[in-house]
Amino acid sequence: MGFDPANNSEEEIGFGINRGLMYWEDENGKDKRIFYGVASRLYAVNAIDGGPINDFGTNGSIELKEGLDIPESQDGSLLLKTPGVIFKDMLILGMSLSEDADALPGHIRAFDVRTGKRKWIFHTIPQPGEFGYDSWEDKDAWKNIGGANNWTGMSLDEERGIVYVPTGTASPDFYGGIRKGSNLFANSIIALDASTGKYIWHYQVVHHDLWDRDLPAAPNLVSVNHKGKKIYALAQITKQGYVYLLDRTNGKPLFPIPEVPVPQAALPGEKPWPTQPIPTLPESFSRQKFGPEDVGNLSAEAHKELMERYVQIKNSAQFTPPSKEGNWIFPDFGGGGEWGGAAVDMETQILYVNSNEVPSTQIMLDAPQTDGTGITSGRSVYNKYCISCHGPDLKGSGTEYPSLENLNKKYTVQQVSGIIRQGRNRMPSFNYVTEGERNSLVAYLSKTENISKGQNTAVIPTKSKKSQIPYIMKGYDRFVDQDGYPGIKPPWGTLNAVDLNSGKLLWKVPLGEYSELIKRGFGVTGSRNYGGPVVTKGGLVFIAATPDEKIRAFDKHSGKMLWESKLPAAGFASPATYMINRKQFLVIACGGGKLGVKSGDSYVAFALPD
Numbered sequence: 207m208g209f210d211p212a213n214n215s216e217e218e219i220g221f222g223i224n225r226g227l228m229y230w231e232d233e234n235g236k237d238k239r240i241f242y243g244v245a246s247r248l249y250a251v252n253a254i255d256g257g258p259i260n261d262f263g264t265n266g267s268i269e270l271k272e273g274l275d276i277p278e279s280q281d282g283s284l285l286l287k288t289p290g291v292i293f294k295d296m297l298i299l300g301m302s303l304s305e306d307a308d309a310l311p312g313h314i315r316a317f318d319v320r321t322g323k324r325k326w327i328f329h330t331i332p333q334p335g336e337f338g339y340d341s342w343e344d345k346d347a348w349k350n351i352g353g354a355n356n357w358t359g360m361s362l363d364e365e366r367g368i369v370y371v372p373t374g375t376a377s378p379d380f381y382g383g384i385r386k387g388s389n390l391f392a393n394s395i396i397a398l399d400a401s402t403g404k405y406i407w408h409y410q411v412v413h414h415d416l417w418d419r420d421l422p423a424a425p426n427l428v429s430v431n432h433k434g435k436k437i438y439a440l441a442q443i444t445k446q447g448y449v450y451l452l453d454r455t456n457g458k459p460l461f462p463i464p465e466v467p468v469p470q471a472a473l474p475g476e477k478p479w480p481t482q483p484i485p486t487l488p489e490s491f492s493r494q495k496f497g498p499e500d501v502g503n504l505s506a507e508a509h510k511e512l513m514e515r516y517v518q519i520k521n522s523a524q525f526t527p528p529s530k531e532g533n534w535i536f537p538d539f540g541g542g543g544e545w546g547g548a549a550v551d552m553e554t555q556i557l558y559v560n561s562n563e564v565p566s567t568q569i570m571l572d573a574p575q576t577d578g579t580g581i582t583s584g585r586s587v588y589n590k591y592c593i594s595c596h597g598p599d600l601k602g603s604g605t606e607y608p609s610l611e612n613l614n615k616k617y618t619v620q621q622v623s624g625i626i627r628q629g630r631n632r633m634p635s636f637n638y639v640t641e642g643e644r645n646s647l648v649a650y651l652s653k654t655e656n657i658s659k660g661q662n663t664a665v666i667p668t669k670s671k672k673s674q675i676p677y678i679m680k681g682y683d684r685f686v687d688q689d690g691y692p693g694i695k696p697p698w699g700t701l702n703a704v705d706l707n708s709g710k711l712l713w714k715v716p717l718g719e720y721s722e723l724i725k726r727g728f729g730v731t732g733s734r735n736y737g738g739p740v741v742t743k744g745g746l747v748f749i750a751a752t753p754d755e756k757i758r759a760f761d762k763h764s765g766k767m768l769w770e771s772k773l774p775a776a777g778f779a780s781p782a783t784y785m786i787n788r789k790q791f792l793v794i795a796c797g798g799g800k801l802g803v804k805s806g807d808s809y810v811a812f813a814l815p816d
């Protein structure tokens with residue numbers, strides 16, 4: 207028996223990423239509930255029999271697009287992919303949104319676990335009179351700008367009743383000319399009173415972000431030994447590869463974090479922030495520089511070809527504003543640190559974190575102009591919504607974003623339309639795209655468009671915020687050689703140990719391997735990896751995360767690999783450990799399905815022999 211939300215809804219339901227569930231039970235353990243998101247709805251399911259909890263919201267679910275305190279005209283994609291936290295009888299939730307100009311604001315809300323009623327809301331894009339409102343030059347930003355959302359999950363200090371919420375970039379990701387200012391509370395850790403949603407403190411990690419440096423994981427709550435004093439702290443990993451170590455009672459950095467001046471030359475209309483906060487310690491767990499000496503050289507030919515492309519991108523300083531000439535994003539858009547997050551050994555205050563060390567280019571193009579009539583073809587709709595991932599030539603990029611060429615050989619028009627409406631896996635849903643736009647887009651992609659006869663045209667509303675965006679990014683272009691290997695010298699993926707007491711990087715080992723490169727004598731190069739580690743009292747760090755479909759154990763003191771096992775599909779998830787009858791188990795979800803490897807649908811558990 208399973209709960210199927212489709213049985214319980216009259217609407218069409220889109221499925222996508224689901225990163226976990228929330229569980230609650232009442233004091234006497236009779237009422238047991240599971241909460242999870244499907245598209246933009248939060249469902250409450252009876253944990254005992256799998257049935258809907260009918261007195262929660264409307265027939266067991268609530269629509270999260272409602273109750274956001276925004277003008278009715280504002281609409282955009284909203285997906286609940288990641289669980290929030292449960293505090294007393296409340297669910298505290300974030301959400302995933304569009305990263306484009308049409309994004310909804312990422313306000314944080316708490317709902318009653320019994321009824322689904324909203325208990326409080328914190329405006330991550332502050333409204334008039336609220337603290338942080340002045341960080342936006344445009345006084346109407348709160349009505350127009352979205353993002354600053356929590357898509358990663360959050361951390362709860364149950365004892366103090368404080369929830370720590372990491373947020374993403376304000377939208378759109380790569381052009382800030384319509385959102386001038388430092389953009390609070392985007393790219394921030396926000397400490398909120400978990401009972402009331404009242405602001406306690408915040409720390410902004412990137413000001414006026416132009417590089418999609420969302421905070422990618424929930425922070426680790428730790429107690430560290432700082433210069434002889436015990437401090438209740440919070441360690442926030444970032445895509446940039448820094449750890450922000452803050453006193454969690456007041457948000458103050460434990461090690462100095464100076465505001466460092468950053469390059470200012472920018473696209474006309476843009477207004478970059480003059481400085482960014484760069485931690486002196488802890489030491490970063492990703493390389494920070496991608497110089498000519500770092501360009502990959504698996505063979506002389508590969509090196510030559512990479513060098514020819516490398517020299518075309520002149521800007522390699524971190525936080526260089528986006529431009530038409532282009533700049534390096536390193537570690538690339540996915541991080542550095544990513545959604546799997548870090549594990550901390552409570553005995554030693556050592557943080558274990560995996561990292562991707564692959565560069566991407568960021569190149570801006572003029573946004574395609576619609577003609578004065580507002581009439582446009584499927585191609586312009588494509589440019590508006592799809593080009594950033596599927597590329598200007600429809601070819602996609604690498605293993606992550608599939609090519610959309612010859613779609614008509616693979617899917618019917620209805621199927622393409624369905625994928626656009628519902629999204630799929632890492633592709634967001636575009637259910638807010640008007641029917642006219644969608645039809646002309648599908649026609650374009652299915653090669654049935656006949657522009658000369660003026661058919662399949664759609665009207666793009668001219669009041670659209672999109673029409674104010676003068677630039678779009680060319681694509682998420684990873685820098686890879688002709689064989690698809692990263693265009694930088696290895697390691698391409700690493701596991702790192704960072705001492706939170708001293709701030710020192712204790713060790714760094716490659717994570718992930720390619721058998722063909724080992725055969726060619728390159729050793730363990732590391733690979734891109736998604737999914738975090740766990741650390742055990744017994745002295746081991748377990749992590750899967752790699753496209754070689756393995757799970758490994760490392761000695762937590764030395765970083766030496768002690769054990770590995772092949773999984774049925776790649777474990778792009780964090781393992782969990784649990785104990786039954788004094789026997790300890792380790793379990794990992796093996797979903798695969800990205801970085802070019804097969805999909806799977808199993809959980810695998812390990813234990814020591816009796």
Ligand code: HEC
Pocket residue numbers: 588591592593594595596606607608609610613616622625626630631632633634636647651799
């Ligand atoms: C944020 C990045 C992103 C954007 C924007 C995006 N897509 Fe995708 N798209 C993806 C990813 C990732 C996949 C692969 C999904 C999967 O794993 O099944 C995909 C898959 C697809 C597929 C299925 C391809 C196949 O071969 O199975 C179609 C069709 C598609 N996208 C169309 C579109 C259209 C049309 C748009 C614009 C409305 C769009 N996408 C915008 C990321 C994106």
